Amino acid sequence: MATLIAAKHPSPIDDAETIKKACKGLGTDETSLISILAHRNVAQKKLVRQAYEELYQEDLIQQLKSELSGSFERAICNWTMDPAERDAAFIKEALKKATPDYKVIIEISCTRTSEEFLAIKRSYKSLYKHCLEEDVASKTYGDIRRLLVGVISTYRYEGEEIDEGMAHSEANILHQIIEKRAFNDDEIIRILSTRSEKQLRATFSTFRNMYGTTITKGLLVNPIDEYIALLRTTIRCIKSSQRYLTKVLCDALNDLIAEEHGLSRVIISRAEKDLKDIKDHYFKRNSVTLDNSVANKTSGNYKTFILALLGNNSV
Amino acid sequence: MATLIAAKHPSPIDDAETIKKACKGLGTDETSLISILAHRNVAQKKLVRQAYEELYQEDLIQQLKSELSGSFERAICNWTMDPAERDAAFIKEALKKATPDYKVIIEISCTRTSEEFLAIKRSYKSLYKHCLEEDVASKTYGDIRRLLVGVISTYRYEGEEIDEGMAHSEANILHQIIEKRAFNDDEIIRILSTRSEKQLRATFSTFRNMYGTTITKGLLVNPIDEYIALLRTTIRCIKSSQRYLTKVLCDALNDLIAEEHGLSRVIISRAEKDLKDIKDHYFKRNSVTLDNSVANKTSGNYKTFILALLGNNSV
Structure with missing residues (x-):
């Protein structure tokens, strides 16, 4: 369930005018900005942005950026963006860091639906003139590249069907990999990056039933290995x-x-x-x-x- | 340019009735089927299928399958299908062969647009209850898997922009790989599977200008290595x-x-x-x-x- 308390039928034009007024002159009426934007859903925010653009020939987000600063500016701008555009920007930012924040990329790709993630890819292409896969692949190497590119590129199946036999055989494959400590085996990446979430949850629970422990515990072997940490992040995001x-x-x-x-x-x-x-x-x-x-x-x-x-x- | 000569304003109901008549009783009036179906575009064929379904509670493709045989049946059924559904079926068939026909998968993924290929992935999911990436990954191994999964999973950028510096540096990477005969180097797969077609064409032509030969010639080292043959196929499809x-x-x-x-x-x-x-x-x-x-x-x-x-x- 959502926590957002959205206004019932706000007028986009009134909203745009109130925001403009809040930004006029020296200083900003932040309370007024919050009282509007924190109570608008995705569709409503889109209409406010359109109204703002039409009334003032100015992008609302740019206006907010020039008016505000720090964590508040960042948060209210991100909130006002279209969700796909926002997630694309989060990924771009994670990649641009001196030490790229791969966990954020896994988080976004494994906690959005296939269609949501596709919209993110579309936004990414139109914002940055590259496809997401090429930027992730060109900024990474080795096992981390294989895992990340696998996870972000699959258009996962989201149906309800589960293949119990497959859950059994792939739990077994994962167990062998963990036993041999062959964590960069192609098969672990194949399984985690291509199977549906439902199927993977069945595989994880079969693993627990068969071997009396969880896969993430099996992967707690080397706390400083970033690739293994990302495998754990992937599994956690998919589990819940x-x-x-x-x-x-x-x-x-x-x-x-x-x-x-x-x-x-x-x-x-x-x-x-x-x-x-x-x-x-x-x-x-x-x-x-x-x-x-x-x-x-x-x-x-x-x-x-x-x-x-x-x-x-x-x- | 197309070769299809489509009728101007055919009536879907008349078409469905003529097809039904052509299939009635013993034998089939193939000429009549051809005279209709070979002259309908995608949108028109869709309407005929809908009209047929509504009039006779029967799927037109199933009707054609039961009525015809051999290459003609296959061709006219494939032609009548929705293009994304048809390509999904071609890929499924290529994967199901005793010796999977990977070239067909490369051909389809590298000669369709990003949006067309996405529609194929959607059809594949809804027809086969698996995502395309998982079926391809689970039926392949090693280098062939890495290449195929890379090529089918990227939602390539299709803009006009070309980065000349990148074309230069990646032509150089490809040349080093060929010189060292390190054909399964991650970088060749990254470049071929993630860069935009326009960018890759710039890289290929930079390669030719810098080294006086083409990449495909550099890959003519081992005619029976299937992975290298698939690299060549990928490059050819992207080139033209x-x-x-x-x-x-x-x-x-x-x-x-x-x-x-x-x-x-x-x-x-x-x-x-x-x-x-x-x-x-x-x-x-x-x-x-x-x-x-x-x-x-x-x-x-x-x-x-x-x-x-x-x-x-x-x-």
Whole structure:
């Protein structure tokens, strides 16, 4: 379930005018920006952007960028973007870092639906004049390249069918790979990057039943090997995207500097989808609500904005 | 340019009724089937199938299958199918062979546009309850798997932009690979499977200018290595799909038994697209028209049908 509290029938023109007014002159009326944008769904935000462009011949996102700064600017701009465009930008940014943030690429490719991820690829192509696969492949090497390119390029099947025999035989293949510590075997990448999520979950649970342990535990052999860490990330995202995203939130709230963008990335990406469920996972894991943790660790307009997306209707 | 001569405003209901009449009782009026179906474009064929389904609660393709046989049945059924569904079926068939026909998979993935190939992936998923990538990956091994999965999974960029510096540096990478005979180097697969067609053509021509020979010649080292042969096929398809498809037609017409499906696959796939240009390439290569070669090597209803698709308006 979503946490977003969207207005019922807002007028895009009124919204655009209020935003323009909030940005006029010296200083900005951030509360006014939050009170509008934090309560609009994807379709409504699109209409506001269109209205803004028509009324003022200016892109709303560019206006927000020039007016605001820091985490708040970043969060409200990302939130206002089209989701596919936003995810494409997250991936581009992850690739551009001095130490590329491959986990973000795995997270986005394994927690979106096939159609959503396809829309991201389309946005990526039109924004950056390259296809996603070529940029990921040209910035990576060896096993990490094989895993990442595999995961981002498959247009996964999403049907309900499960082949129990295949789950059995592929659990066995994975077990052999783990026993031999042959973690860069082609087969592990083939299985993780091409099978449907449902099929993989069946394979993972067959593995647990057959061998009395989980695959991720089997992969806890070398904590500093980045490729093996990415295999674990892939498996976790596929096992339960909500639990994985909860973990990203926990890491971000524990170390806001190192994981600076994780908090807003997850909240922005899921507020209109399943953030309510992620909040439940968070509470189960930490015995404290996500809203409380966020309120303790953040401040100012950023705090107000993120709490609004979390369903706190104070603004 | 296309060779298909499509009727101007045919009535789908009249077409369905004429087809039903042609199939009634003992024997079939093949000429009548050809006179309709060989002169309908994609949209028109779709409407005929819908009308047939509504009038007779029967799928037109199933009806044709039960009524006809041999090459003619195969060709007219393939022609009547939706193009994405047909290409998905060609790939499935290529994979199912005792010795899988990987060339067909390369041909289809490298001569269709990104959007066309995406439609093929969608059809494949809905027809076979697996994604294309998983079936190709699970039926292949080693270098062939890496090449094929790479080529079929990328959603290639199709813009006009070319990066000359990249063409230069990647021509150099390819040259080093060829010099060292390290044909299974990850880089050759990365370049061929992820770069845009325009970029690759620039790389190929830079290669020729820098080293005075073509990449395909550099890959003529081991005529029986299937992986290297597939690399050549990939390069040829990307260099010029029309010239590659002309070659497929020549091979098929030289040895109709070994290459039994190549002739109709190319003609059916391109009749509404660029078969006129492929005919020109064929004539330049053989000093005889494609129509003449087809007429000499085929017979019966199959001949009449294929010639009609080639633009011979005798039926």
